[in-house]
Amino acid sequence: xxxxxxxxxxxxxxxxxxxxxxxxxxxxxxxxxxxxxxxxxxxxxxxxxxxxxxxxxxxxxxxxxxxxxxxxxxxxxxxxxxxxxxxxxxxxxxxxxxxxxxxxxxxxxxxxxxxxxxxxxxxxxxxxxxxxxxxxxxxxxxxxxxxxxxxxxxxxxxxxxxxxxxxxxxxxxxxxxxxxxxxxxxxxxxxxxxxxxxxxxxxxxxxxxxxxxxxxxxxxxxxxxxxxxxxxxxxxxxxxxxxxxxxxxxxxxxxxxxxxxxxxxxxxxxxxxxxxxxxxxxxxxxxxxxxxxxxxxxxxxxxxxxxxxxxxxxxxxxxxxxxxxxxxxxxxx
Amino acid sequence: xxxxxxxxxxxxxxxxxxxxxxxxxxxxxxxxxxxxxxxxxxxxxxxxxxxxxxxxxxxxxxxxxxxxxxxxxxxxxxxxxxxxxxxxxxxxxxxxxxxxxxxxxxxxxxxxxxxxxxxxxxxxxxxxxxxxxxxxxxxxxxxxxxxxxxxxxxxxxxxxxxxxxxxxxxxxxxxxxxxxxxxxxxxxxxxxxxxxxxxxxxxxxxxxxxxxxxxxxxxxxxxxxxxxxxxxxxxxxxxxxxxxxxxxxxxxxxxxxxxxxxxxxxxxxxxxxxxxxxxxxxxxxxxxxxxxxxxxxxxxxxxxxxxxxxxxxxxxxxxxxxxxxxxxxxxxx
Numbered sequence: 001x002x003x004x005x006x007x008x009x010x011x012x013x014x015x016x017x018x019x020x021x022x023x024x025x026x027x028x029x030x031x032x033x034x035x036x037x038x039x040x041x042x043x044x045x046x047x048x049x050x051x052x053x054x055x056x057x058x059x060x061x062x063x064x065x066x067x068x069x070x071x072x073x074x075x076x077x078x079x080x081x082x083x084x085x086x087x088x089x090x091x092x093x094x095x096x097x098x099x100x101x102x103x104x105x106x107x108x109x110x111x112x113x114x115x116x117x118x119x120x121x122x123x124x125x126x127x128x129x130x131x132x133x134x135x136x137x138x139x140x141x142x143x144x145x146x147x148x149x150x151x152x153x154x155x156x157x158x159x160x161x162x163x164x165x166x167x168x169x170x171x172x173x174x175x176x177x178x179x180x181x182x183x184x185x186x187x188x189x190x191x192x193x194x195x196x197x198x199x200x201x202x203x204x205x206x207x208x209x210x211x212x213x214x215x216x217x218x219x220x221x222x223x224x225x226x227x228x229x230x231x232x233x234x235x236x237x238x239x240x241x242x243x244x245x246x247x248x249x250x251x252x253x254x255x256x257x258x259x260x261x262x263x264x265x266x267x268x269x270x271x272x273x274x275x276x277x278x279x280x281x282x283x284x285x286x287x288x289x290x291x292x293x294x295x296x297x298x299x300x301x302x303x304x305x306x307x308x309x310x311x312x313x314x315x316x317x318x319x320x321x322x323x324x325x326x327x328x329x330x331x332x333x
Numbered sequence: 334x335x336x337x338x339x340x341x342x343x344x345x346x347x348x349x350x351x352x353x354x355x356x357x358x359x360x361x362x363x364x365x366x367x368x369x370x371x372x373x374x375x376x377x378x379x380x381x382x383x384x385x386x387x388x389x390x391x392x393x394x395x396x397x398x399x400x401x402x403x404x405x406x407x408x409x410x411x412x413x414x415x416x417x418x419x420x421x422x423x424x425x426x427x428x429x430x431x432x433x434x435x436x437x438x439x440x441x442x443x444x445x446x447x448x449x450x451x452x453x454x455x456x457x458x459x460x461x462x463x464x465x466x467x468x469x470x471x472x473x474x475x476x477x478x479x480x481x482x483x484x485x486x487x488x489x490x491x492x493x494x495x496x497x498x499x500x501x502x503x504x505x506x507x508x509x510x511x512x513x514x515x516x517x518x519x520x521x522x523x524x525x526x527x528x529x530x531x532x533x534x535x536x537x538x539x540x541x542x543x544x545x546x547x548x549x550x551x552x553x554x555x556x557x558x559x560x561x562x563x564x565x566x567x568x569x570x571x572x573x574x575x576x577x578x579x580x581x582x583x584x585x586x587x588x589x590x591x592x593x594x595x596x597x598x599x600x601x602x603x604x605x606x607x608x609x610x611x612x613x614x615x616x617x618x619x620x621x622x623x624x625x626x627x628x629x630x631x632x633x634x635x636x637x638x639x640x641x642x643x644x645x646x647x648x649x650x651x652x653x654x655x656x657x658x659x660x661x662x663x664x665x666x
Contacts, residue, residue, distance in 0.1 A: 131558055133590045133593060192527050194525050194527060194530050194562065194563045194566070195559075197527050198558055198560070198562060199559070222608070225466040225612050226464040228565050228611075229530050229563060230527045230562060232562045232565045233527070236558035236561050256465075259467070260611070278556055278558060278561075278596075279558050
C-alpha cells in the first residue's frame with residue numbers, strides 16, 4: 001500500500017504522452033495529488049501547483065510518484081538527485097518503471113538510512129495463495145476485451161466513478177502498474193508466478209458487504225495468445241457477477257500480432273460468459289464499452305446504436321458519454 | 334538441460350509411493366538409469382542394480398537425481414552426506430523438491446568448489462520471451478483434461494512412446510517437474526511469471542521438421558479455477574494441431590475444489606477447440622484418454638465404448654491398452 005497524498009514527479013518529460021501515468025493519477029484521483037515537480041525542459045503539465053520538495057512536504061505529501069517514463073530505460077543522474085533529496089526529506093518513492101528503484105544501490109542505501117519505502121509496482125510485494133474457488137460475499141464486475149490495450153482500465157475507472165456518484169458502494173481493484181499507482185494498491189498480475197495468478201485475484205477482491213461492488217481492472221484478452229492466461233486467471237479468480245465487453249472498432253489486428261484478427265463481440269461474450277460461469281453460474285454480460293476515439297461524433301453514435309441492436313445490451317463510450325447505462329444495469333442486478 | 338544417464342537416489346523412502354518420481358524415470362526412460370542408490374530402511378525398489386556412488390560413476394552416471402519425496406520438507410543430514418559425497422565424486426544433482434538445493438549453503442559451496450551443477454527443476458533456468466504467436470513448422474499435440482491430475486502426463490508419455498514405435502518422429506515436451514526429470518529438460522510452467530507463460534511454451538516447442546510431432550504435457554484444466562490460466566497459456570503458446578481429451582470417470586468433484594463439478598467431455602471439447610483455433614484454425618480433437626484405474630476390465634471396456642459412441646472419437650486407457658487408435662488418428666492428419 002502506497003501512502004497518499006502524492007507529489008507527482010514529471011521530471012524532464014519530453015512530451016505530455018511521456019507523463020501519462022501522472023495524467024491518470026491526476027484524472028482519476030485528483031485528491032491524491034498535492035502538486036507536481038517539474039525539472040527544466042519538462043513538456044508535461046498536470047495543471048497542478050508546481051512545488052519544491054519542501055513545499056510539497058509542508059502541504060502533506062507522503063510519496064513522490066514517478067509519473068513519467070524515463071528515456072533509454074535508465075534513471076538519469078539528474079532524476080537521481082531529486083529522488084535522493086526526496087528520501088532525505090521524508091518522502092517514500094513509488095515507480096512503475098521497468099528498471100527498478102530497488103536495483104539502484106544509492107537509492108536503497110538512502111532509503112535504509114532514512115527509513116523510507118521504495119515501491120516498485122511492477123513487482124509483487126505479497127506472497128499470494130493458490131486460489132481456492134470459494135464463493136465470496138459482495139459483488140464483482142470485470143472488464144474483458146476483444147484485445148489488449150482497448151480501454152479496460154479506463155472503463156473500470158469510469159464505472160467506479162459513476163457507481164459512486166450513483167450512490168453505490170464500489171472499489172476499483174487495480175491489476176496493472178498504472179492502476180496501482182492511481183489507487184495506491186493492487187496486484188501487478190502480469191508479474192505474478194503462474195500458479196498464484198488466480199489466488200492473487202481472490203486476494204485482491206475479498207469478502208465484502210453484500211451490496212458492495214469490486215470493479216476489477218481487466219488485463220489482456222482471452223483471444224490474445226500472448227496474455228490470455230492472465231485474462232482467464234482474472235475471470236476464474238475474480239468470479240465476477242457481471243462482465244463488461246470492451247472493444248475498439250477500427251483496429252485491424254490484435255495488438256502486436258499482425259496475423260491475428262480481433263474476435264467479434266459475440267464470440268467474446270460467449271467465451272467469457274461460459275468461462276465466468278464456472279465459478280459463478282449467475283454471471284451476466286451487462287453491457288459493452290467502446291473506445292470510439294477514432295470516430296467522429298456521428299460515427300460513434302451510429303456504431304454504438306448498431307452494437308446495441310445487435311447485442312441487445314447497452315453500449316457506451318465511457319470517455320464521451322460516461323457509463324450511466326452500465327451503472328443502471330448493475331443496479332438492477 | 335540435465336546430463337544423463339542418472340543414478341536414481343531413493344534415500345530412505347518410507348514406501349514405494351514416496352519414490353514415484355524415480356518410478357516415472359525408470360518406467361519411461363529406462364535407458365537414462367544406470368542404477369539406484371538406497372539408504373538403510375528404504376522401502377522402494379526400481380528393480381535397478383543397487384550401486385555405490387563409485388560404481389555408478391564407473392558405469393557412466395552423470396547426475397544423481399533425487400527420485401524420492403523428503404519427509405517434513407527438509408533435506409536430512411543423512412541425505413546431505415550422500416549429496417555432498419556425490420558432488421565430490423563429480424556428479425551433478427537434480428531435484429524437484431519444494432525446498433531447493435540452491436538454498437542449502439553446504440551444497441552450493443561444494444558445487445562451486447567442484448564445478449558441478451545443481452538443478453532445481455521447480456524453478457525456471459531460462460529467461461523466456463513474450464509469445465509472438467507466429468506459426469511454427471512441425472506438428473504439435475496437447476493433452477487437455479476435465480480436471481487436474483487426471484492422466485495428462487501419462488497420456489503424453491504413452492503417446493510419445495507409441496508414436497516412436499510406429500515410426501513417427503516425436504518428442505515429449507515436459508511442462509512439469511516430474512516430466513522434466515524424466516526427460517532431462519522442459520519448462521516448469523507453473524513457476525513461470527504470468528507474462529511469459531505462453532512464450533515459454535513457444536520456446537519449448539520450436540520450429541521442427543514438417544513431419545515431427547511435439548507431444549506437449551498438459552497442466553491444470555480450463556475448468557479448474559486455480560490453474561486454468563496455465564492451461565490456456567499451453568493452448569495458445571503450444572498452438573496444437575491436435576488435442577487429446579483426458580478424463581477420469583469416477584471423480585466426484587474438481588481436485589481440491591469440493592464445490593466444483595467436473596465438466597462433460599463435450600464441454601471440454603468445445604471450449605478447448607475454440608480456444609485452440611485462435612492460433613491454429615486447423616486444430617482437431619483426435620481422441621479421448623480415460624484413466625480407468627478405478628474400474629474393472631468390463632466396466633472400463635463398457636465406459637470406453639460408450640464414450641466412443643457419444644463423442645465419435647477413439648477412446649483409450651493408455652495404461653491398459655496403449656494409445657494405438659490415437660496414433661492412427663495423428664498419422665492420418
